[in-house]
Amino acid sequence: MMNKKLTLLTLLTLAFAISGCDGSSGSDGTGSVSSLIGSSSGEITSGTTSHSPIWDKNSVYYEAEDIRLFGSGTPAGVANYQSSTDTVVIWNVDASLDNYGGVQTPVLDLDFSKAVIFEMEVVSSYSQYIVKLAVDGEIEYYYVLSDEGTPGLISINVVDAMLSTKYRERNTQPDPGYVSGWKYKNQVKNCTFHILAKGPDGERQTAELVLDHIAIYNNQPAVTGVTISSSAISGGTLEKLKGSPAVTLSAEIAPETITDQSIIWSSSDPSVAGVDSDGVVSFLSVGTATISAKSRVDQSKQALLPVNVTSGFEDVSLLKTELNQLTYGGSSLDSEAFLDLFKTTWGGSIAQEVTFPTMAAVSHHVAVDGLFMVENYFDATVTAHVNEAQARLDGSVSKIAATLTGGSGSEVYRRIDGALYRESYAGSLGVAYAANSGGWARLGSYVEEAIVVRSNGNVYKYRLAIQATSLLADNQPADFMDPDSWTVPDRTKQTENAVIHALSPASIRIESGQLVMKQNKYPEAKYCFGGIVSSVYDAGGAPVQMLLNVTALNQMNEYVKTMWEIKVIYYQANGTTVVSSNPLKVASGNVIGQHTVTFTPSYDHFRLYLVVNGSDIGAQFSNAEMRLDRLKIYTLDGVSL
Numbered sequence: 229m230m231n232k233k234l235t236l237l238t239l240l241t242l243a244f245a246i247s248g249c250d251g252s253s254g255s256d257g258t259g260s261v262s263s264l265i266g267s268s269s270g271e272i273t274s275g276t277t278s279h280s281p282i283w284d285k286n287s288v289y290y291e292a293e294d295i296r297l298f299g300s301g302t303p304a305g306v307a308n309y310q311s312s313t314d315t316v317v318i319w320n321v322d323a324s325l326d327n328y329g330g331v332q333t334p335v336l337d338l339d340f341s342k343a344v345i346f347e348m349e350v351v352s353s354y355s356q357y358i359v360k361l362a363v364d365g366e367i368e369y370y371y372v373l374s375d376e377g378t379p380g381l382i383s384i385n386v387v388d389a390m391l392s393t394k395y396r397e398r399n400t401q402p403d404p405g406y407v408s409g410w411k412y413k414n415q416v417k418n419c420t421f422h423i424l425a426k427g428p429d430g431e432r433q434t435a436e437l438v439l440d441h442i443a444i445y446n447n448q449p450a451v452t453g454v455t456i457s458s459s460a461i462s463g464g465t466l467e468k469l470k471g472s473p474a475v476t477l478s479a480e481i482a483p484e485t486i487t488d489q490s491i492i493w494s495s496s497d498p499s500v501a502g503v504d505s506d507g508v509v510s511f512l513s514v515g516t517a518t519i520s521a522k523s524r525v526d527q528s529k530q531a532l533l534p535v536n537v538t539s540g541f542e543d544v545s546l547l548k549t550e551l552n553q554l555t556y557g558g559s560s561l562d563s564e565a566f567l568d569l570f571k572t573t574w575g576g577s578i579a580q581e582v583t584f585p586t587m588a589a590v591s592h593h594v595a596v597d598g599l600f601m602v603e604n605y606f607d608a609t610v611t612a613h614v615n616e617a618q619a620r621l622d623g624s625v626s627k628i629a630a631t632l633t634g635g636s637g638s639e640v641y642r643r644i645d646g647a648l649y650r651e652s653y654a655g656s657l658g659v660a661y662a663a664n665s666g667g668w669a670r671l672g673s674y675v676e677e678a679i680v681v682r683s684n685g686n687v688y689k690y691r692l693a694i695q696a697t698s699l700l701a702d703n704q705p706a707d708f709m710d711p712d713s714w715t716v717p718d719r720t721k722q723t724e725n726a727v728i729h730a731l732s733p734a735s736i737r738i739e740s741g742q743l744v745m746k747q748n749k750y751p752e753a754k755y756c757f758g759g760i761v762s763s764v765y766d767a768g769g770a771p772v773q774m775l776l777n778v779t780a781l782n783q784m785n786e787y788v789k790t791m792w793e794i795k796v797i798y799y800q801a802n803g804t805t806v807v808s809s810n811p812l813k814v815a816s817g818n819v820i821g822q823h824t825v826t827f828t829p830s831y832d833h834f835r836l837y838l839v840v841n842g843s844d845i846g847a848q849f850s851n852a853e854m855r856l857d858r859l860k861i862y863t864l865d866g867v868s869l
Contacts (some may be wrong), residue, residue, distance in 0.1 A: 234555060252586040276456070279817055283336050286447035290333070292316035295442060298331035298423075303327035305424065310438075315351050320425045320435040328358060328435060330424035331437030335364075336444060341414040342452035344386040345525060346372055346421060349440035350379045356426040357437045361386060364418040368405055371395045375426065385526040387413075392528065425809065429601045451523045453482045454491070454531040466501075466519070467536040468511045470568065477507040479521040479531060490524035501535040509651035514539045514571035539568045544687050547572060551641055551679060556650040563646045570643065580680050580688035581633035589613040590628055590661055592775065594824070598691055602628065603773075604661045605697040605862060608668035608697075617662045624665050630692075645674040653680075661694060672696050673865055697773065697862035700765050704858055705743040708736060708760065715761045719750065727797065727809045734758040734840055739855075742779055745840045756848040757793070759839035764803045767829050770863040774815075774825040774836075780855040781820055784842070790852040791819040793839040798831040811837040827854075836861075 281288050287469070290298075292330055295316040296309040307318045308331075320329030346359065359373040370390050373382065389395070390406045405411045423442065427435035460466055460475045468475065472620050479491045492501045495687045497517035502510040509519060522530040541547040547569055554562040582600050584593045589606040606613050617626040632638065638653040653655075660670055676692040701713075713772075715725075717733040732749045747758040765772075774794065783789040795811035807830075815825040842852025 242615045247771045262566060271364040283334070283444075285337065285339070287443065287445045288336070289441060289443045292439065295331065295423075298333060300329075300331060305331050307331045313351075315438050315440055318423060318425050318437040318439065320427060328426040330358075330419045330422060330437065332362070332422045335418050335420050336446075337416055338419050338444075339416045339446055340387065340410065340412045342446055343526070345383060345443075345445040345448070346386050347381070347383040347441075347443040347445070348423070349381045349442075351438040351440055352379055352436075353377050353438070354427070354436040355427065356435075358422075358424040358426050360422040360424070361390070362420045362422060363405075366405070369422070370405060372421070376673050381524075382527065383525055384528045388450070388526070389528050395399055405535075418517045437469075448487070448525075449483055449485055451481055451486055451526040451529045454523055454529055455482070456519070456521050456531045456533045461533065462736045465534045465536055466509065467538060469540055470511055470514050470537050472511045474511075475509045477503075477509060477519065477521070477533070479507065481523050481525070481529075486523075486525060492522040492524055492527065494520045494522070495535075495858060496520070499602070500537050509535065510539045511535075513537060514568045516573075518662055536573075541569055541572050542574065544574055544685075545745060547574065547679075547687065548681060548685075551681070554641075554648060556641070556647060556648045558647050560648065562648060563643060563771065566641070566643050566648055567677065570679060574687060576686075578688055580635075580678075582690050582692065583631045583633065584628055584659075587628065588616050592826065593611070598689075599693060599766050600690060601693045601695060602659070602661075603697050603862070604670060604673075605699050606662045606668075606670040606791045607699070608670075608720050613662075614668055617664070617668060622658060624663055625660045625671075626662040626664070627660050629656035631656050632680060634682065635680060639681045639682070640678055642676055642678045644676045659692070659694065670696055670865075687847050695773075696865035697731050698770075698865070700767070700772070700861040700863060701762075702858070702860050703762075705738050705741060705856075708743045709738060713763055717758075717761065727806050728761045728835075730809065731761065731811070731837060732758040734760055736760060742855045742857045744839070744853060744855050747817055747840045747850070749850075755841070755843035756850050756852055757841035757843055759793070759795075759837050761797070762836040762838070764799055764833050765861065766803065766833050767863050769829075769832055771826060771828045773862045773864050774859040775822060775858070775862075776825065776856065777822045777858045778817075778854060778856050780821045782851065782853050783818075784847065784849040784851075788842070788847045788849050789853055790849060791816050791818045791841040791843075792823075792854050792856075793841050794825060794839040795839060796829065797835045797837060799833040799835070800830070800831070801833065803833045807831055816841070 281290055281294055292315050293309055296307045298307055300306065305318060306319045306321055307316050309316050318330045348359070350357065356375050356377045357373065358375065361370040361372050372384070372386050372389050386409045391410065425435035425437035455476055456479050458466070458475060458477045462651050466475065481489050491503060491507065493507050494519050495501050495503045497515065500513050500515040501517040502512055502518065503519050513745050517535045519533040519535055520530050541550050550569060554566055579598055584602060590602055590604050592603040594601045606617065608614060620626040632653060633651045640653050640657065641652050642649040663669055663671055673696045674694050678690050680688040682688065703713065715728055716736065717729050717731040719729060722729045733750045734745045737744050747756050749756055774775045776794065778792050781790045781792065792817040793813055797811050798807040799805060800807060814827045817823060840852050840854045842849030
């Protein structure tokens with residue numbers, strides 16, 4: 229690697245020009261990286277000042293002071309040097325409806341017969357950042373990093389990153405240069421890197437990216453793989469009892485000619501298996517995790533090691549014996565010991581199916597990865613809810629009669645909010661959701677873990693979450709057409725509401741009992757998206773859950789598909805003073821079906837901007853359209869799932 233401090237060299241004239249990141253010097257997204265004239269030394273000039281790291285066809289290291297003199301990227305960007313921290317701040321200063329901008333390196337003649345390593349140390353990022361590779365004569369810009377937000381030292385093999393599944397799936401052309409392999413393999417091409425700050429998806433964004441340095445290396449072989457080793461690994465897995473002595477892993481990077489053999493260690497679940505910077509693994513709680521060993525030189529190359537932290541009760545007979553040793557009757561004395569048993573993996577089928585009755589005040593039973601979630605929106609002001617609760621009253625508590633499939637004769641060991649209970653199954657389990665102690669009230673959220681021992685000796689388990697909710701809105705197709713509930717942005721009405729009516733609109737209609745939304749962007753917006761805006765909701769500081777049922781999405785081709793998006797505009801406590809006019813995206817997707825979106829609002833009061841989006845990398849789908857039949861919005865009380 230090069231030393232960070234480089235000797236200032238004689239000022240040379242930078243004899244080339246390069247078009248903006250949208251593919252042209254204009255804003256229509258067409259054109260190519262062109263006018264690359266003469267040699268590309270990598271020197272930076274600005275007026276009579278020169279700080280001159282030179283591209284020597286092997287490597288170049290740009291300090292923060294150097295980056296401030298990079299040319300502007302597109303749509304628009306500036307880089308300001310901060311001497312107090314020795315960092316550079318890249319700002320997107322575009323005033324149109326695009327939401328990213330930044331700077332570009334000088335032209336570098338890259339030899340693609342060798343590895344091209346891009347390195348960037350990110351101090352902080354306001355939202356996200358994008359790095360693109362621009363190649364002389366190419367319309368397409370190749371994504372090296374896109375929509376990232378991770379701080380720290382980023383170092384990757386450029387070509388391998390472009391060939392990754394992440395960018396293959398975002399192609400907008402049959403083969404834009406990397407579907408069938410890098411088209412410039414073994415060639416030398418004039419290129420620049422574009423480093424862009426990206427704001428939250430929305431309109432008229434500003435964004436900030438703070439960097440320590442950028443470096444490009446073209447002087448070493450490509451990393452081909454990483455291997456983890458330890459005498460403690462058996463059958464490709466590291467398995468240890470909870471609390472066992474730590475194990476030190478080692479890792480090797482191939483080929484051996486890679487001079488920097490540094491490894492970045494991480495764990496998918498540090499609460500189960502932690503790992504430090506030296507590869508020392510600690511076994512903290514029962515469960516599974518994956519240890520990752522990434523090459524410091526090329527972080528797209530890694531080895532993965534499954535870790536299984538056991539309880540010692542994997543044998544079912546031992547587990548049943550231990551269950552009977554614990555204290556129940558509402559005690560929390562052995563709560564942690566029970567949780568270890570619950571997390572234990574047994575052989576065979578261990579998932580217990582649980583079913584729930586149809587009720588007015590309880591709905592949306594969802595089973596995902598062994599978790600059953602019941603949403604409790606009991607409302608004492610709703611007569612049907614109270615009548616239902618009265619019929620289910622057991623003492624002062626109303627209960628859902630949950631049924632266990634094949635549960636007859638079972639013993640059920642339950643951990644409800646940390647307290648342990650044991651009961652013999654008699655046709656159903658009582659799951660409390662409402663109470664009447666001088667007045668009706670919805671019970672709070674809680675999580676239950678349960679182990680079921682059936683009469684035949686087989687052992688099963690389930691996890692149940694009761695999520696207390698309050699209904700904010702139940703939007704059906706007709707409600708979206710109601711101007712008191714939803715607004716279609718209209719540029720001619722900005723005097724009425726400058727925030728809402730500055731947004732890109734969608735056209736809406738009802739067809740076959742469903743809402744049809746078609747994007748209807750403003751002319752100056754490059755991207756094809758548009759939406760409608762809700763009335764102001766008050767979440768009262770609670771997390772919010774939305775249930776969006778998308779019934780249809782069209783697409784331009786197999787590469788460019790229409791997306792649905794949900795964005796948020798925040799307001800002060802009065803519900804009228806906007807906090808920021810930039811809608812912040814909380815969810816998106818391009819798959820039909822019911823989608824559950826949960827987020828915690830930064831402010832109590834907010835509007836939703838429901839968007840249909842035909843934009844993708846490069847291509848734009850002006851006929852983007854989606855259909856939906858419901859958007860339910862709740863506040864969530866208590867437990868976080």
